[in-house]
Amino acid sequence: MEKRHEPGRRTVLGAAALGAGAAVLAGAGQANAAGRTEPAGAPAHRPAPAGRPAKLPVPLVVGHRGASGYRPEHTLGSYQLALDMGADVIEAGDLVPTKDGHLILRHEPDISATSDVAQHPEFAGRRTTKTIDGKKITGWFTEDFTLAEIKTLRAKERIPDVRQHNTLYDGVWPILTFEEALQWAEKKGRERGRPVWLHIETKHPTYFRKLGLGLEERLAHLLRRYGRHTAHAPNFLQSFEPSSLSRLGELGVKCPKVVLLDEPSVRPWDFVESGDPRTTADLLKPAGLKWIAGFAQGIGPWLPQVIAQDAKGKLGEPTALVRDAHAAGLVVHPYTVRNENSFLPLDFQVGKDPAAYGNSLAYFKALFATGIDGLFSDNPDTALVAAEEFRRH
Numbered sequence: 001m002e003k004r005h006e007p008g009r010r011t012v013l014g015a016a017a018l019g020a021g022a023a024v025l026a027g028a029g030q031a032n033a034a035g036r037t038e039p040a041g042a043p044a045h046r047p048a049p050a051g052r053p054a055k056l057p058v059p060l061v062v063g064h065r066g067a068s069g070y071r072p073e074h075t076l077g078s079y080q081l082a083l084d085m086g087a088d089v090i091e092a093g094d095l096v097p098t099k100d101g102h103l104i105l106r107h108e109p110d111i112s113a114t115s116d117v118a119q120h121p122e123f124a125g126r127r128t129t130k131t132i133d134g135k136k137i138t139g140w141f142t143e144d145f146t147l148a149e150i151k152t153l154r155a156k157e158r159i160p161d162v163r164q165h166n167t168l169y170d171g172v173w174p175i176l177t178f179e180e181a182l183q184w185a186e187k188k189g190r191e192r193g194r195p196v197w198l199h200i201e202t203k204h205p206t207y208f209r210k211l212g213l214g215l216e217e218r219l220a221h222l223l224r225r226y227g228r229h230t231a232h233a234p235n236f237l238q239s240f241e242p243s244s245l246s247r248l249g250e251l252g253v254k255c256p257k258v259v260l261l262d263e264p265s266v267r268p269w270d271f272v273e274s275g276d277p278r279t280t281a282d283l284l285k286p287a288g289l290k291w292i293a294g295f296a297q298g299i300g301p302w303l304p305q306v307i308a309q310d311a312k313g314k315l316g317e318p319t320a321l322v323r324d325a326h327a328a329g330l331v332v333h334p335y336t337v338r339n340e341n342s343f344l345p346l347d348f349q350v351g352k353d354p355a356a357y358g359n360s361l362a363y364f365k366a367l368f369a370t371g372i373d374g375l376f377s378d379n380p381d382t383a384l385v386a387a388e389e390f391r392r393h
């Protein structure tokens, strides 16, 4: 289980952990007539930066893996529900490859938790242990399956203990290819008369490149085929590995790029492989943000990097990250807000049931009040209710 954004995560990430730039935002920003906080020093009529497309509201809501609070993630059912709820952008990527080089949509290459692969005796022998980005993982991996084999599987709820209601839909949808998601987005865009925006993540790009399954060329090829590679195409691109985004830029993909930020002590895996000593904490500092702005238009920080949490998991004060990122010309799309107690700061939880909903509305509002440009949520409907009072179109 990854620590930074999974259930039960309770790491302290206060101002100290964020380094020198982690001053309290209060006082750094200025409230406008609607009570919104604008970045300090922002001119009244600044041009929309590349990471803040004029056709999208600010703050925007990204349906994380669709509407994964209600349907098994990265399925057509999840994407369609997010669109129906009014999500501004659909996260269609996490992209991982099959053995024969097709890009498919799964949270991780290990599909043990998100598919019925364990119920397929013909694949029992494919269960194995691998080391991905320095972590040993046992399961079934997409790169060991052809697309034809993947298509014999069905998607299921990843966290059934927390989202029992979603298990109703286990087995309803197949695993999607990225091209199928593009075709769905294009069709829905035509039907509603405005494009469906996508937020597309390359997953473990260095790991897959070493296997001969580079993601970026395949992604660039598909984006180009659907006319979604230009600066004004309705996509954001995201990765925890900065070099993946640079490579996409070199391949002529000009859509806004968002560098995802892990826990402060973590080194992006491409840094580990290339011998770059910097950690995420370095990237969170103004100099790191300036470096990111050389090839990307935004950052996707982990929630406690925007508003710190204390040792007990209670919400603390906003950090300086939003101000610093805006000063570097970067938009800020933090991940991931979810309605259930398991994922909320301690003082936003209601009752003791980890699967019950806490006061997520108040947490959403606290995040929007920092001046972020958008956020990822498994519950885009709730996020949109909270976003309304902060929105500027």
Ligand code: G3P
Residues within 6 Å of the ligand: 005, 064, 094, 201, 238, 260, 300, 335, 336, 376
């Ligand atoms: O892409 C935003 C968020 O999903 C990042 O974390 O690892 O769940 O993709 P991950």
Ligand code: CA
Residues within 6 Å of the ligand: 091, 093, 094, 201
């Ligand atoms: Ca993602």
